[in-house]
Amino acid sequence: MTIKVAINGYGTIGKRVADAVSLQDDMEICGVTKRRPTYEAKMAVKSGFPFYAAEKEFVSGFEAEKIPVQGTLKDLLQEADIVIDCTPKKSGYKAIYENAGKKAIFQGGEKHDLTGMSFNAMANYEQAIGADYVRVVSCNTTGLCRTLYPLDSTFGIENVTAVMIRRGADPWDSKSGPINAIEPVLKVPSHHGPDVQSVMPDLNIQTTAVKVPTTIMHLHSVVARLKGEVTTEDVIEKWDKTPRVRFVCAKHGIKSTAQIMELAKDLGKKRSDLFEIAIWRDGVHVVDNVLYYYQAIHQEADVVPENIDAIRAMCNLEKDKMKSIKKTDEAMGIC
Amino acid sequence: MTIKVAINGYGTIGKRVADAVSLQDDMEICGVTKRRPTYEAKMAVKSGFPFYAAEKEFVSGFEAEKIPVQGTLKDLLQEADIVIDCTPKKSGYKAIYENAGKKAIFQGGEKHDLTGMSFNAMANYEQAIGADYVRVVSCNTTGLCRTLYPLDSTFGIENVTAVMIRRGADPWDSKSGPINAIEPVLKVPSHHGPDVQSVMPDLNIQTTAVKVPTTIMHLHSVVARLKGEVTTEDVIEKWDKTPRVRFVCAKHGIKSTAQIMELAKDLGKKRSDLFEIAIWRDGVHVVDNVLYYYQAIHQEADVVPENIDAIRAMCNLEKDKMKSIKKTDEAMGIC
Amino acid sequence: MTIKVAINGYGTIGKRVADAVSLQDDMEICGVTKRRPTYEAKMAVKSGFPFYAAEKEFVSGFEAEKIPVQGTLKDLLQEADIVIDCTPKKSGYKAIYENAGKKAIFQGGEKHDLTGMSFNAMANYEQAIGADYVRVVSCNTTGLCRTLYPLDSTFGIENVTAVMIRRGADPWDSKSGPINAIEPVLKVPSHHGPDVQSVMPDLNIQTTAVKVPTTIMHLHSVVARLKGEVTTEDVIEKWDKTPRVRFVCAKHGIKSTAQIMELAKDLGKKRSDLFEIAIWRDGVHVVDNVLYYYQAIHQEADVVPENIDAIRAMCNLEKDKMKSIKKTDEAMGIC
């Protein structure tokens, strides 16, 4: 059986999930929606995805630009087994999916309460098995779960403090700033800490965050107090075996997020995406059981494989998280 | 016969030319060189390219990082029919190529006098046929030739003034600025005007240039006085038929270089490269025979197909420029 | 007689005009208005300016923050001889000023038609004498008039092409981008050309514009075809005698807008403002009667002395433009 997946909102995340679904052999895209007749809409059609208007009111806009439309979201939902909601946060489509009787995955801009299930493949795949509504946590939260879960489950974490240095805007966004400023999130903790706890409820984590004038990646400075005797090598060895985590090294010329994104270009994935979390190997230090590390997050890409695993769990395609992760990663060329 | 191509300097341009050569059926990479054991060196090996140290002194550095080396540049030159010099400007390798009796292509950082032949496929392919040494002009000059040559040969150009708004650093370069400043090139004309004339000697062109804090693309504001009666539609129609020129439209959401690079990501070429020059269709205006337009240049990519055509001309693989351009573009997926 | 000046809108321009008025001996601030109880409002009060709410609805906001308010704009207008409108463009206050029977100066965000008189001190001071409503043209237009008017009136200008490389946001604005993109103004000519013609109606000028990721200054690349035989030295000598134009030199370390703003800091004006237009002396070149030059514009400051002169003309304080300019500049420390 091939699961039919609808994408509501063919934008930054939606288009990437659509491509990732197309690479799997147990699921396929039955259609994507959009609102405005932009170049992205034209590219969706060119990619061969059945194309729908998100709402009736947008049909005429597409027709004016000669972009053929197969119907609206409601029509698309008829065809689908599951819908991936990639609309802007609080778009409020859940009732429509419910009415159509379809399972749905939401993204990390939504609150945990919308689904009651916040997902990270390594941390809690099992809880998503058979679920109707799942929220794949945000790019930053995914990044924190990817590197903290294996440590917590192996060594135990006493507590974590993480500072999120966030990109001000996505690369395609030429409207948002700042151009030359740093802006702190004055609420403490920033929403990232509680968000990690929606996946790992027992983790003692504090987070703060600042926004900076860059577009390409977030960067986290993390300090974790580990339980028991753990060495730098223990931590590196653990991460080395962890999927969707990739080491980079300053001594090989990767000194900043700029060179990580250049490495991603050389890796040759579509859109030069980096689906893994990048950790500086020469920035990992355990001192007196306190672990320091830096990780970088490709905010447009890291949640994409989690969406695939969530589909697989929800649709009962696979019960074993490691098998799903491996299948997803091999199909997407993540090694 | 398959032409064997060596790449001296597997960096920003070198790695792209290596990939482009690999996509052609009448040429192949016989090896690439590098100096330092960086992540780019590791990626070169992973890509399957025979890997050489640029000089003997660099061999130990590669060995220390367990990067297998097949020899040095001199060994590589034995294998090659032609070498593409992608080293930093004024590296001074020409004598070495001459001694080895090999043809060589240089990049636009070098002076015209080094080869006496400055190349743009549409403008002067024929002059490169059988040549031993050719210089592919820089990204900005290539951009100007690509859009001005078809106008000049069709309508005639009285004179052109172009202002180059240049990116401060490449995306992978986190050292160079400016972070928050605009820096003019005070020499007038900037080197771009005379450089265009090294390809189109009779063109009356003046250029100025400024450097700005962006990494992704150069942008040109061009004003050209055309000979005779020409309309906006005439110009658009001409460019529409010109290879390696692509229209983008603000009304489809492409308002800045940010969205052009996003479009390039969606186009799916390796490294999200845009090999074409992007012209804003809704920014083309002819007023009283004066043509105004804006074009954007992906500085890392636009010269790559020109290198392929230059190989073909120099090695007598093809005498007809349009056939070479078409062959190159089809292999590279440029449409 | 001391002219009483009201400032409606104590923001980027308003606060600077308020300080400039305070430095003159023939005018004084009778009050300033604001909408929101920000740090700028607190600074206005600290500066000793009588403080008013722009509208009645904003009074409670100020009271909540214990910022004492003397009344509203309507009360303030009673006290004033003239009001300087420094509100965001199209705020639509003109009718209110008319009803109060007060003269008013508007800023360059407004259309020429609002007042029928667009002002630059050197170019058309006389036309503002006794006028009721005057518009001081925008920072970019002021910059172009400052350097083109003396050339046109001395040598004659055949035609001008100017490219505006514009800062994306003001230094205090951390919301607006772009962070990493260049955005062209696709309409040709950009509004700057016609705007210069609202001051210098007979000038043949074409302009284009792009927006870049910097906050500190605009930069213009200007090409002007002069009438008759003119040398580089002639032009430099003319500007040397022109008020509110300042030469900077790359050979003294001023290579970009960054060092111009550093020079401004060293000059010691309040807010490190540069009221003059900065021209690179070593970037001025006349080649075959075509003049090339680069100028930089401190967008927050250059229109401030023009507002002072406009007050003086409109209120019949001075009939001779050179005397007003000199008086303004001496009081403000512009040399």
Place this chain on the structure above:
Amino acid sequence: MTIKVAINGYGTIGKRVADAVSLQDDMEICGVTKRRPTYEAKMAVKSGFPFYAAEKEFVSGFEAEKIPVQGTLKDLLQEADIVIDCTPKKSGYKAIYENAGKKAIFQGGEKHDLTGMSFNAMANYEQAIGADYVRVVSCNTTGLCRTLYPLDSTFGIENVTAVMIRRGADPWDSKSGPINAIEPVLKVPSHHGPDVQSVMPDLNIQTTAVKVPTTIMHLHSVVARLKGEVTTEDVIEKWDKTPRVRFVCAKHGIKSTAQIMELAKDLGKKRSDLFEIAIWRDGVHVVDNVLYYYQAIHQEADVVPENIDAIRAMCNLEKDKMKSIKKTDEAMGIC
């Protein structure tokens, strides 16, 4: 007695210290040195400071630009009671000062070992009394000492973790990047932690640091575990009474470093400097005895008043730190 102060290196810090010395009644500038005939050299002369070449070899450069020179550093040292070394780090002038028998203050780029005394006015003024060689710690370290010392001396600090989000280049520096990247300091702890301990040896502090594309300010995210029961109000009240610390509030429109620098402009100090450390009042939170706060550092300015106090201590002008701080701050208009 008026102490005669020489400035070796009239650059970013040197020119500010020179102006600050001139504002005091118990010290005066006897001369400043420079190497190159830049606009800054011209401004030094304009400011009326006796001007010297740093070395003999630079005299001719100044003469070529008609900048009058009174001699070299060696001549200047004859006139001075104390020299403030504001040269780039590791310039190695200490032996020259020793040979001339003059006291000297160095800046934070130097190592602690150079002087054996690292200075912050509040933390250890007394240790500098009568000292011959003192090092005023760097801008970031000064910022950390200013806010941590009063907490530690009042409440006790168990431990502190601070993340430095550092500006990539100073505002006048258009060469350095990054333009679009975040670069972590992979060494842990970053040098800031040990540097704070050179002033506060018993403080348990860990620091990490990243570099971001901004020019105007550093920002620190600090987490401090306090001893005993302390409330948010306790902390705010303590800082409220602490000199050289200033609260800013997001609710008054100060959301980022951009608006802090705008506030500094409105405060009207020369060069729009902010000599205080800015703390977001609405970003101060004590949760279970853990204090979270954000502070911003004007990297060009905060160490300037510390230099003045250090002069006073070293030259036995004042024994009481609070009296010196008050005297310095009143003269400089810091409130």
